[in-house]
Amino acid sequence: MPKKEDEKGFVDVINGRYKPRGVFHIPEANQPIFNKDTGQLAGITNPRDMTYMHSYGGEAPFFENLSKGKLMATRCDNDKCESKNSVFMPFRIYCPDCLRKATVIDMTDIARNTAIIHSFIITHRSGAFNSLAIPIKFINIEFDTVVTILMSYLTVGEPEIGKRVIPIFRTKNPTYTITDLSFVLEGTSETELPEGFTF
Numbered sequence: 001m002p003k004k005e006d007e008k009g010f011v012d013v014i015n016g017r018y019k020p021r022g023v024f025h026i027p028e029a030n031q032p033i034f035n036k037d038t039g040q041l042a043g044i045t046n047p048r049d050m051t052y053m054h055s056y057g058g059e060a061p062f063f064e065n066l067s068k069g070k071l072m073a074t075r076c077d078n079d080k081c082e083s084k085n086s087v088f089m090p091f092r093i094y095c096p097d098c099l100r101k102a103t104v105i106d107m108t109d110i111a112r113n114t115a116i117i118h119s120f121i122i123t124h125r126s127g128a129f130n131s132l133a134i135p136i137k138f139i140n141i142e143f144d145t146v147v148t149i150l151m152s153y154l155t156v157g158e159p160e161i162g163k164r165v166i167p168i169f170r171t172k173n174p175t176y177t178i179t180d181l182s183f184v185l186e187g188t189s190e191t192e193l194p195e196g197f198t199f
Ligand SMILES: [Zn+2]
Pocket: 076, 077, 078, 081, 082, 083, 084, 095, 096, 097, 098, 099, 100
């Protein structure tokens, strides 16, 4: 059941510290588990409702920019690194080769102009708390100049290896999670995009 406002937990950062307000743990009555064959008690359910504070740390610029329709990657700019100029998407805070902090760059245009499907998998069964429409078309994506492969999901069209795809962003009511980024086949029109998404 959706929670009312007074049953939710909220967090702000004030003066560099987390300041929680509201409710973070909601108790709920447990239920017995009986063996229907013998009538004997076998155990209990243990409902636990808690709100977890997930800190994004150095990855925050990635999630914040999805809400603005921008795809941010990182690049190693260390002159002494053999992997200098490597662009990382998924966003890596540090270069894995030299362990220096990587530079945040805007790769929205690279994604728009060069993204292709590297591989894909279609799943009709999802894990708990899934929020995506089933079947989910997971796609692995290659971009020009990017040394890694990104996993995302295709919202419009059927996946095929080598097909060009275009990023779309949940810019209306963003969730600030990875599902704010999705892809559609090249040629998809604005009117076909799911609610809340823009190019
Ligand atoms: Zn490096």
